[in-house]
Amino acid sequence: MSNNISIGKTTDSFEDLQILSQKEAEKIVKTLDIAEGEKITFGFWTSDFPELICEAVFGKNKESKIEFKLDFEQSTL
Template sequence: MTAKNVSIGKTTDSIEDLQILSQKEAEKIAKTLEIKEGKKLTFGFWTSNFPELICEAVFSKNKEGNIEFELDFEQSTL
């Protein structure tokens, strides 16, 4: 599993706004990824002004060959 980091939003943004930003960024990333079947890519979504973890996004390829993702906000340090 490969981990990458993405910076979005600020620590002063609301949790709801950060969740929306995370969803939108994950949708953009999913369109650009090439993942082999059975592999997963993990991205940490961090605030850009002071590094706080918003969530982790795990990307994988489904049976139809499309890239899908799950956002895990349980990992947040906010």
């Protein structure tokens, strides 16, 4: 399952886009209901021209708490 989120602009600094991505992922965590072992991936894209900022992968940890990892390696900026 893959979802796309539009945030920021290509003219924003990469550091600002990283901060926006972190804040958006923290909001998403509160809305997800994930089964044990399930992973949900979101692509975070700039809203003015679609450039990939990062991928966010959400899943449950051993304490059944939802956590996420932001992967900026795939960025097209």
